[in-house]
Amino acid sequence: MPETISxxxxxxxxxxxxxxxxxxxxxxxxxxxxVSVSGERRAPLCGMGICFECRAVVNGIAHRxxxxxxxxxxxxxxxxx
Amino acid sequence: xxxxTNRTDVLVVGAGPAGIAAATAAARHGLKTxxxxxxxxAGGQIWRDAIANPHAKKExxxxxxxQSLRASGAQLLSGRSVFAADATGAVWAAREGGPQxxxxxxxLILATGARERFLPFPGWTLPxxxxxGGLQALVKGGYPVAGKRVVVxxxxxxxxxxxxxxxxxxxxxxxxxxxxxxxxxxxxxxxLATNPAKLLEGLRFRPRAPYSTGCWVTEAIGATEGQKxxxxxxxxGVKTWSEPCDLLxxxxxxxxxxxxxxxxxxxxxxxxxxxDDSQRTSxxxxxxxxxxxxxxxxDAALVQGEIAxxxxxxxxxxxxxxxxxxxxxxxxxxxKAFALRDExxxxxxxxxxxxxxxxxxxxxLRDRLSWTDAKLQTRCGMGPCQGRVCGPAIEFLMQWxxxxxxxxxxxxxxxxxxxxxxxxxxxxxxxTESIEERV
Amino acid sequence: MRASGSFDILVIGxxxxxxxxxxxxxQLGWRVGVVExxxxxxxxxxxxxxxxxxxxxxxxxxxxxAYSRSLWRSDAANLPTAVEYESCGTIWVAADDEEMAExxxxxxxxxxxxxxxxxxxxxxxxxxxxxxxxxxxxxxLVPGDGVVYPxxxxxxxxxxxxxxxxxxxxxxxxxxxxxxxxxxDGSRLSAERIVxxxxxxxxxxxxxxxxKRKGHLVxxxxxxxxxxxxLVELGYLKSAHKxxxxxxxxxxxxxxxxxxxxxxxRQYDNDxxxxxxxxxxxxxxxxxxxxxxxxxxxxxxxxTGFRAATADKLPLIGPAYGLSDDSTLWLAVGFEGLGITNxxxxxxxxxxxxQGRESAISIxxxxxxxxxxxxxxxxx
Numbered sequence: 001m002p003e004t005i006s007x008x009x010x011x012x013x014x015x016x017x018x019x020x021x022x023x024x025x026x027x028x029x030x031x032x033x034x035v036s037v038s039g040e041r042r043a044p045l046c047g048m049g050i051c052f053e054c055r056a057v058v059n060g061i062a063h064r065x066x067x068x069x070x071x072x073x074x075x076x077x078x079x080x081x
Numbered sequence: 082x083x084x085x086t087n088r089t090d091v092l093v094v095g096a097g098p099a100g101i102a103a104a105t106a107a108a109r110h111g112l113k114t115x116x117x118x119x120x121x122x123a124g125g126q127i128w129r130d131a132i133a134n135p136h137a138k139k140e141x142x143x144x145x146x147x148q149s150l151r152a153s154g155a156q157l158l159s160g161r162s163v164f165a166a167d168a169t170g171a172v173w174a175a176r177e178g179g180p181q182x183x184x185x186x187x188x189l190i191l192a193t194g195a196r197e198r199f200l201p202f203p204g205w206t207l208p209x210x211x212x213x214g215g216l217q218a219l220v221k222g223g224y225p226v227a228g229k230r231v232v233v234x235x236x237x238x239x240x241x242x243x244x245x246x247x248x249x250x251x252x253x254x255x256x257x258x259x260x261x262x263x264x265x266x267x268x269x270x271x272x273l274a275t276n277p278a279k280l281l282e283g284l285r286f287r288p289r290a291p292y293s294t295g296c297w298v299t300e301a302i303g304a305t306e307g308q309k310x311x312x313x314x315x316x317x318g319v320k321t322w323s324e325p326c327d328l329l330x331x332x333x334x335x336x337x338x339x340x341x342x343x344x345x346x347x348x349x350x351x352x353x354x355x356x357d358d359s360q361r362t363s364x365x366x367x368x369x370x371x372x373x374x375x376x377x378x379x380d381a382a383l384v385q386g387e388i389a390x391x392x393x394x395x396x397x398x399x400x401x402x403x404x405x406x407x408x409x410x411x412x413x414x415x416x417k418a419f420a421l422r423d424e425x426x427x428x429x430x431x432x433x434x435x436x437x438x439x440x441x442x443x444x445x446l447r448d449r450l451s452w453t454d455a456k457l458q459t460r461c462g463m464g465p466c467q468g469r470v471c472g473p474a475i476e477f478l479m480q481w482x483x484x485x486x487x488x489x490x491x492x493x494x495x496x497x498x499x500x501x502x503x504x505x506x507x508x509x510x511x512x513t514e515s516i517e518e519r520v
Numbered sequence: 521m522r523a524s525g526s527f528d529i530l531v532i533g534x535x536x537x538x539x540x541x542x543x544x545x546x547q548l549g550w551r552v553g554v555v556e557x558x559x560x561x562x563x564x565x566x567x568x569x570x571x572x573x574x575x576x577x578x579x580x581x582x583x584x585x586a587y588s589r590s591l592w593r594s595d596a597a598n599l600p601t602a603v604e605y606e607s608c609g610t611i612w613v614a615a616d617d618e619e620m621a622e623x624x625x626x627x628x629x630x631x632x633x634x635x636x637x638x639x640x641x642x643x644x645x646x647x648x649x650x651x652x653x654x655x656x657x658x659x660x661l662v663p664g665d666g667v668v669y670p671x672x673x674x675x676x677x678x679x680x681x682x683x684x685x686x687x688x689x690x691x692x693x694x695x696x697x698x699x700x701x702x703x704x705d706g707s708r709l710s711a712e713r714i715v716x717x718x719x720x721x722x723x724x725x726x727x728x729x730x731x732k733r734k735g736h737l738v739x740x741x742x743x744x745x746x747x748x749x750x751l752v753e754l755g756y757l758k759s760a761h762k763x764x765x766x767x768x769x770x771x772x773x774x775x776x777x778x779x780x781x782x783x784x785x786r787q788y789d790n791d792x793x794x795x796x797x798x799x800x801x802x803x804x805x806x807x808x809x810x811x812x813x814x815x816x817x818x819x820x821x822x823x824t825g826f827r828a829a830t831a832d833k834l835p836l837i838g839p840a841y842g843l844s845d846d847s848t849l850w851l852a853v854g855f856e857g858l859g860i861t862n863x864x865x866x867x868x869x870x871x872x873x874x875q876g877r878e879s880a881i882s883i884x885x886x887x888x889x890x891x892x893x894x895x896x897x898x899x900x
């Protein structure tokens with residue numbers, strides 16, 4: 001069995017396999033990564049660090065590209081306002 | 082900039098197939114070689130590792146290439162985003178949470194790959210709408226698609242490769258929608274007999290899903306207002322229909338990542354970096370390999386990479402040169418076969434968002450004079466993606482010429498502009514992040 | 521009936537100053553033409569910060585900035601949202617007691633001109649701007665200052681002028697004298713008056729005593745509330761005043777989008793548009809000395825621009841008499857870093873002068889004739 005990692009996404013615990021990107025974890029949790037300038041809920045588009053739709057707040061730091069970051073134990077992730 | 086300097090004979094930017102081949106060839110000939118890559122592990126997009134799934138089939142070609150790179154003595158520095166370069170032979174990279182690192186080279190090899198071209202259509206900003214390669218990358222990053230109904234749409238050989246991989250991961254690929262007409266695809270396929278078979282891993286895959294050629298997605302429909310995809314609207318020109326689905330994986334072929342080449346003022350031919358038979362650009366000591374020189378796929382990338390690596394060591398190989406020429410011919414045919422149809426220009430409605438970063442709708446662009454005018458007056462392309470998504474779309478939709486690139490070529494933390502670490506620290510960190518730990 | 525191609529006034533340059541003049545002229549019912557070689561608002565206007573600020577480098581500078589800022593404020597309700605006008609105020613930040621000592625006298629000077637300003641002690645400064653580092657000596661708040669997004673402001677002026685009948689010619693003026701402007705496409709336009717409202721790059725009047733002063737700017741991603749006022753170090757005047765040495769100063773602006781615009785640098789004798797990485801690093805480090813939290817913020821873009829500087833740091837507004845014997849030629853150039861602030865004021869002064877009408881403030885200190893001797897900026 002692969003190792004399981006626990007992160008907190010918008011206040012709720014989410015368990016994912018080790019190596020899972022934060023972007024994938026947010027998709028699994030059904031949470032938008034960011035809210036757009038005009039208020040739309042957005043999810044990742046390109047998956048490779050180009051489109052910046054996967055920006056979220058990771059451990060308190062805004063505008064992180066979550067498709068380029070792997071989940072770590074105890075990480076907190078929030079939708080980028 | 083005053084960052085600490087790493088000097089090397091050969092600096093390779095990008096650790097996809099082309100970059101790996103280039104670094105391996107250069108290092109094998111005794112040149113000190115450093116590879117910078119912005120991903121957590123080597124392989125680029127086509128060889129992206131499925132870290133979250135240890136049971137995933139390892140791609141043999143990737144494993145072999147990385148073994149060779151490891152044996153060559155080249156140093157791979159992952160997690161480095163190159164954000165600036167100048168004509169004096171300096172390249173600056175940002176690292177998560179760290180100051181900038183400065184690299185100085187005798188030869189620079191740009192192996193920066195390609196990204197998907199996205200075209201805007203109503204509903205394309207809904208969650209559930211992904212790039213084709215984008216969804217595949219997210220699946221490799223741990224997003225499960227088993228049991229999900231997926232429409233794969235757009236254009237290019239990538240669609241079939243993506244459909245195949247998604248099906249292997251348990252997705253129900255309900256339809257593949259290819260905008261190119263069947264006639265053009267048939268003549269393209271017929272021309273492939275003369276090419277190395279691997280070039281077309283995708284096209285040789287016979288999808289179980291219906292394959293609709295000469296068709297395109299006109300709209301993504303949400304189940305509830307602004308939430309979650311429930312269906313896509315597909316058109317074949319005359320006939321249109323709805324296809325219920327959970328996910329859309331859509332992309333209109335690839336566009337090259339040429340920002341560093343533009344910063345260095347390399348000459349272009351169209352959208353691609355112009356190179357000679359040794360992969361030299363118009364700028365002395367700067368080479369370019371792989372998709373930025375023309376979208377030609379994996380085999381061409383490997384060949385071009387090896388040619389450039391050898392050229393850095395003052396060597397050449399006639400057989401490789403011949404294969405590279407074949408690759409260029411293939412790229413030209415590929416471009417013609419999957420040329421975008423005019424109908425795609427009329428997909429966005431006035432209120433369809435074109436620039437997703439700044440939420441600029443198509444209607445606001447119609448009266449603008451140029452890209453620069455649109456940027457200044459509407460903020461289009463002024464967000465964090467710096468026009469990487471809307472830029473190629475706007476070139477197609479409005480036929481505006483792109484504007485010049487400036488550093489930083491992607492957003493970096495302010496501290497990336499601060500002086501770097503000391504020489505001792507830098508050496509130590511290079512040691513600990515040598516290739517054994519990272520690939 | 522006038523022939524087509526004949527104007528009361530032809531403005532060369534569709535930056536913010538030229539566009540403001542076009543609007544003023546069109547409002548008077550004049551037949552106005554505007555000639556722009558590049559993208560409207562695409563030169564110094566696009567490169568600038570858009571800080572609407574009262575500055576007191578000289579009495580004449582104080583008079584013009586205070587007057588022009590009052591015009592911005594009275595026009596605020598008419599500005600479309602895209603102009604992003606915010607009356608956020610400026611805080612001049614004092615790093616030490618020496619800088620703080622200047623604040624009282626400056627506040628009195630502002631009061632004499634009718635400009636409200638208040639002195640901030642260190643606690644008040646920290647309360648208003650919690651992201652400034654502790655240990656600063658205080659500052660001066662000028663609440664009536666503001667910010668705009670300059671390309672949209674210039675675009676609004678130009679659109680207003682065109683709505684009232686002004687014509688825009690997207691072409692390069694290759695010659696402009698004695699009531700005639702020749703365009704690069706070969707066509708000719710004639711006018712009672714020609715106004716050069718150009719930046720630092722203009723070959724139409726070689727005697728123009730204007731020099732390029734290169735600047736860098738940085739813009740971040742969106743961090744709403746991180747900074748609430750335009751913050752400028754009090755040492756800014758000192759460093760901006762130097763007309764020979766390259767210098768940097770802390771100057772940060774909160775955009776309505778939540779983005780932060782960070783300046784500033786000044787370089788003479790530098791024609792290169794490229795980012796100067798040393799200057800950029802110096803500028804960012806200077807800012808970080810005031811706001812340590814900047815370190816982790818994401819930078820989206822950097823760019824450079826050229827301020828059009830004059831020897832006495834005042835713009836040239838009025839007839840070109842003294843620099844040219846062409847009585848049809850008028851100037852509105854040399855605004856250095858204050859083109860956005862001073863555009864409406866300069867436009868009003870110029871049009872008043874053309875009409876022989878008295879202005880709210882005297883135009884004399886800005887008349888080009890003051891630089892009758894072929895002016896040359898000091899070199900070290």
